[in-house]
């Protein structure tokens with residue numbers, strides 16, 4: 037069933053059935069021919085998002101006037117523009133309304149409407165005079181400054197502020213909620229990833245992704261690792277790691293556990309750790325970005341960027 041898409045309504049129906057508690061989750065999964073891990077994942081996601089149903093309205097009740105006023109103030113200061121955006125993936129240009137970002141030609145943006153989720157490049161931004169158009173939703177933050185070391189396919193830094201996760205996400209994805217931790221399950225030993233309990237087909241697809249340099253980003257902060265993999269779309273992946281044991285794997289894709297994106301990330305993570313072992317001034321926390329995506333976003337998309345190179349004798 038890997039790769040099958042389930043509708044939100046279907047997921048909600050099964051989760052509510054599980055929450056009613058009349059049947060075991062395993063039974064419900066079995067009756068519907070789905071993996072129990074997947075149902076568990078849906079349930080967790082459902083419960084995590086449950087509070088937001090109440091949060092928004094309550095916040096609004098508390099401070100309706102002040103909130104609106106400060107929003108309005110911020111909007112008034114930002115010039116209202118109509119932006120022409122080019123989408124390289126389909127060679128089309130569309131028009132958007134923007135009063136949130138100081139956009140200039142060349143900036144990378146995500147928009148609402150029919151091109152939602154597809155990255156575009158700003159061609160022109162001119163003052164708006166009352167036109168109706170879909171909006172610009174986010175703009176890539178391409179300001180990167182720090183020292184990066186060679187790590188074969190990737191550039192590596194020990195400076196947590198050089199390329200934080202949220203900044204990298206803004207390069208490749210429209211605003212998305214942070215990916216939650218995965219469910220607790222048997223820990224995976226980094227030492228023998230080849231022994232991963234996944235179908236051979238999934239493992240070899242994941243290994244292809246890893247070899248093709250599709251693991252665009254990896255960041256370790258304490259025991260938490262966050263990554264971005266280029267699949268059909270860029271997907272966030274996260275897990276925790278302690279003493280060589282990987283736990284609570286999760287992926288933003290609709291596949292069931294364990295997916296090819298997770299396999300690719302684990303292989304890339306292991307490879308980078310090996311490189312890091314050789315660096316005398318290494319630190320616990322580190323960030324790595326694949327060279328192609330780094331150069332296309334931090335350099336090509338930022339005409340003011342300066343690249344300083346030096347050779348170190350170790």
Ligand SMILES: [Zn+2]
Nearest residue numbers: 287289295297
């Ligand atoms: Zn996945």
